[in-house]
Amino acid sequence: MRYKKFGQTGKEVSVLGLGCMRFDPQNESLAIETILTALRLGINYLDTAPGYCQDKSEEFVGRALVELTPQEKEKVYISTKSTIYSDPTAEAVLRRIESQLKRLNKERIDFYNMWN
Template identity: 35%
Template sequence: MNYRRLGKTGLQVSVVGFGGIPIQRIDASSAEKIVNRAIELGINFFDTARGYTDSEEKLGAVLKKNREQMIIATKSMSRYRKGMAEDIDKSLKTMGVDYIDLYQMHNVKDKAAIEQVLDEDGALAALKEAKEKGKIGHIGVTGHIKDVLLEIMQNEEIETVQFPFNPVETEGALKLFEMAEKVDCGVIAMKPMAGGA
């Protein structure tokens, strides 16, 4: 497995990551086998979300056993400070870990969402507080709308960006890659196999 620096986070992540959506559709025993096999193959980056039903729980059950070697990323749709703070604590409890390497604002999709998360009582405020307390290591954003991501990536607190990038979805990607390089923002490819298309 090859590893790369994830932008200004400094994290060394496997070039192939593990997306947490599919394991919500299988039982815990099967999920454990799959996650362990991924680790055997050298994958150290695991991405999930509060919204992926029991994905955090299934991943946490395995990853907490080798916590220091694993890079855990999760995310929340909460747009405001209170909700995001609550979701961070829920993620920690659900996964059975005392910190999460990367916590992302999930699917920031329009100007209104940017304004909400960047407001003084927005989600970013909770993420910064959690980072200061050591609950999370780094802050990221995910989304599908390239112009929205280009705008929010200019905020210096944003350390990673996750967006669809695959042979089917390439529109606008060059500008995102250029901005990511300019601000040293780590890039996480979402749906690299186009969702199996």
């Protein structure tokens, strides 16, 4: 796998990422297996969102991350997002982020997007 430095962050991000939008919401085991396989192959960038897979994508990512050692988990970069429609205030965004951190089983979100 090839990696690129992300700006001046020091993060080495894989040139390929895994989009987590199209997992079957009824097949958690396949979603987790797919995520873990991607990570084993060197992909370390996962893109997810609250609305993906009928609101299950972030949970799938979080459950996959439980299978990693703390050192492995530290090298996985998560991108997630919210919208100005679902979270129109700063307080709403903060509540959303708190719930996303729990679902993702992470202490921080590496890349966060707001879109409309």
